[in-house]
């Protein structure tokens with residue numbers, strides 16, 4: 234099985250990044266973590282990369298709130314290529330990607346989102362599901378395009394919404410599902426490219 238080189242991008246806590254790095258360490262995910270990059274200088278995801286001795290970098294995002302400045306996005310492409318990345322893994326990366334990244338890594342950028350897409354795109358999707366009175370939600374891994382939380386779906390995992398759930402209890406249950414699903418999907422992609 235070929236070992237895919239992963240470039241993990243995230244803006245926050247990094248629990249999905251940790252799940253991926255743990256799966257690599259455990260030998261259940263035949264991939265290499267080439268680099269972890271964040272648009273937030275003090276994001277815990279960068280500490281997790283350091284804990285696992287994975288090269289890591291802060292990428293100053295520029296003046297926009299929801300995307301990268303085009304020259305910054307081109308710099309991101311260069312960093313990922315220099316690191317030997319085959320597959321770009323968004324793990325809580327809160328910016329939409331545009332042409333420089335999408336053209337450099339066609340169908341080689343994936344994202345995880347905490348809902349059963351196409352339902353509940355955007356921020357805090359588990360809260361949206363709770364507010365809508367759903368009884369089931371979940372998480373989705375999908376290929377990335379230039380729209381928010383949009384693109385061909387690769388896999389989904391359902392999670393029940395219990396009658397006395399708070400946003401916090403539901404989010405915790407969805408994240409447990411994410412931490413199982415994301416490494417498993419990446420392992421499937423590794424198997425396909427072997």
Ligand code: GAR
Nearest residue numbers: 245246247248249324325345346347
């Ligand atoms: C995850 O729940 C992920 O699904 C979500 O951000 C969280 C990051 O958590 N992503 C999105 O909402 C993308 N629209 P983590 O930093 O602990 O992995």
